[in-house]
Amino acid sequence: MLSGMTTAASRWTADDIPPLDGRTFLVTGANSGLGFATVRELARHGGHVVMTARDPAKGEQAVRSLRADLPDASVELRRLDLSDLDSVRALAAGLVADRVPVDVLVNNAGVMMPPRRLTRQGFELQFGVNHLAHFALTGLLLDTLRDGRQARVVTVSSTMHRYGRIHFDDLTGERQYQPQRFYGQSKFANAVFGLELDRRLRAAVLPVRSLLAHPGYVDTNLMSAGPADLTGLTRRVLRVANRLLAQDAATGARSQLYAATMPQAKGGQFIGPAGRSGMRGHPAVVEPVAAARDPELAARLWEVSERLTGVRYRLQ
Ligand SMILES: NC(=O)c1ccc[n+]([C@@H]2O[C@H](COP(=O)([O-])OP(=O)(O)OC[C@H]3O[C@@H](n4cnc5c(N)ncnc54)[C@H](OP(=O)(O)O)[C@@H]3O)[C@@H](O)[C@H]2O)c1
Numbered sequence: 274m275l276s277g278m279t280t281a282a283s284r285w286t287a288d289d290i291p292p293l294d295g296r297t298f299l300v301t302g303a304n305s306g307l308g309f310a311t312v313r314e315l316a317r318h319g320g321h322v323v324m325t326a327r328d329p330a331k332g333e334q335a336v337r338s339l340r341a342d343l344p345d346a347s348v349e350l351r352r353l354d355l356s357d358l359d360s361v362r363a364l365a366a367g368l369v370a371d372r373v374p375v376d377v378l379v380n381n382a383g384v385m386m387p388p389r390r391l392t393r394q395g396f397e398l399q400f401g402v403n404h405l406a407h408f409a410l411t412g413l414l415l416d417t418l419r420d421g422r423q424a425r426v427v428t429v430s431s432t433m434h435r436y437g438r439i440h441f442d443d444l445t446g447e448r449q450y451q452p453q454r455f456y457g458q459s460k461f462a463n464a465v466f467g468l469e470l471d472r473r474l475r476a477a478v479l480p481v482r483s484l485l486a487h488p489g490y491v492d493t494n495l496m497s498a499g500p501a502d503l504t505g506l507t508r509r510v511l512r513v514a515n516r517l518l519a520q521d522a523a524t525g526a527r528s529q530l531y532a533a534t535m536p537q538a539k540g541g542q543f544i545g546p547a548g549r550s551g552m553r554g555h556p557a558v559v560e561p562v563a564a565a566r567d568p569e570l571a572a573r574l575w576e577v578s579e580r581l582t583g584v585r586y587r588l589q
Pocket of ligand 1 (some may be wrong): 306331353354356381382383384385403429490
C-alpha cells in the first residue's frame with residue numbers, strides 16, 4: 274500500500290502542506306464536504322482558490338463560513354453546474370477571459386446513486402456530472418494548465434471504481450439503470466480518465482501531471498442524501514453508521530490535498546487512505562483495479578467522451 278512513499282509521508286496530514294503562495298487552485302463542488310475541506314486547507318496554506326458551486330447561494334454561504342474561520346483566505350466564487358456542458362464552457366471561457374491562472378484543477382464534485390436522471394445534454398446524471406463534465410472542463414483548461422506552476426489535475430474517484438465497468442452499449446441507462454452500478458461506472462471512468470490523461474500528457478511532453486485520489490469512507494452530504502432507493506429506516510441506520518465508521522471531511526480530504534500539493538506526488542499515482550480496506554487512514558499510494566489501466570478501454574472511453582462532450586484535447 275505504501276510503495277512509493279516514505280515513512281514520514283505515511284503519517285502525512287494537512288499540516289504538512291507546503292506554502293502555496295502565488296498558486297491558484299480550482300476546486301469543483303467547493304461548497305460542501307470534501308471540496309469545502311480541500312478549499313479550507315489550500316487557503317490556509319496561502320493558495321488562491323477558485324471555488325465553484327452549482328448553486329450561488331450555497332457557494333456564498335460556503336465563502337462566508339470559510340472567511341469566518343480564515344478572514345484572509347484568498348478565494349473567489351464562480352458558478353459551475355456540471356450537469357450542463359454550457360455551464361462548463363462558460364466557466365472555462367470566463368477564466369480565460371479574466372486571465373485567471375489555474376495551476377491545479379481538483380475534479381472533486383460528484384453525485385451518488387440518484388434515481389435515473391439525465392443531464393441537460395441527455396447523459397445519465399452520474400456519468401455526465403462525475404465523468405463527462407470533468408473530462409470537458411479539464412480539456413478546456415488544458416492550455417491554461419500548461420502555463421501553471423507545478424501544474425496538475427487531481428481527479429477524485431472512489432474505492433467503488435473497483436466494481437465499475439463502462440456500459441458502452443447503454444451509457445444513458447435507458448435499458449438497465451441501476452444506481453450503484455452507474456455510480457461505479459462513473460468512478461471507474463474517473464480512474465480510467467485520470468490514468469489515460471497522465472499517459473497522454475507524458476507522451477506529449479507537457480508539464481502537467483494527472484493524479485487520482487480517493488477519500489475512503491467519509492460522512493458528507495453524498496452519504497446522507499445520495500442513495501436514492503433507501504427506506505427511511507435504512508437511511509437512519511446509514512446515518513448512524515456514518516457517524517460511527519466514517520471519517521470526517523477534513524480527514525477524508527487528505528488524499529486529494531496530498532495529490533494536489535505535494536511536490537513528490539507523481540503523475541499517474543492514485544492516492545488514498547492506507548488503512549482498513551482503504552476506508553480510513555493517512556494518505557498512501559494505492560493501486561487502482563487492473564482494468565483501469567487497460568489502454569484499449571481508455572482509448573475507447575476517451576473517444577466516446579470527446580464525441581459526447583464535443584471537447585477535443587489539444588495535446589501537441
Ligand atoms: N463521501 C465519501 O465517502 C466518498 C467516497 C468516495 C468518493 N467520494 C467522492 O468525493 C467527491 C466529493 O463528494 P463529497 O463526499 O464531498 O459529497 P458532497 O458533500 O455531497 O459534495 C459533492 C459536491 O458536488 C457538488 N455537485 C453535485 N452535483 C453537481 C453539479 N451538477 N454541478 C456542480 N456541482 C455539483 C455538490 O453541490 P451541491 O451542494 O449543490 O449538491 C457538492 O458541492 C465526489 O466525487 C464523490 O464521488 C466520496
